[in-house]
Amino acid sequence: GDDFADETFELGHVGAGILTMVNRGREDTNNSQFAILVDKADWLDGRHVVFGKVIDGVDLIKKASEKFGTELGVPASDMYVGECSLVAADRA
DSSP states (O other): OOOBOOOOOOSOOOSTTEEEEEOSSSTTOBOSEEEEOSSOOGGGTTTSOEEEEOOSOHHHHHHHHHHHOOTTSOOSSOOOOOSOOOOOGGGO
16 A cells, blocks of 8 residues: 555564564655564664554464574565454553
């Protein structure tokens, strides 16, 4: 889809399970791609927008990263997220 603006940089890339928008290295170039962190990535603070966190299953994400991830951060094969949902902020 079309690019859209950054929303806020208030939240940090503090550890495994953080959901962050992927952009093209410039402000306001988000385009509906995201990443799930498997470790702290504070160098992304102020560059990419944190918009949520995984609250259950982080251990599975880490296992998938170990099996399918590469040192360059590019998956060795496609991975799909399924059976996920939005949880109210007061439950997260």
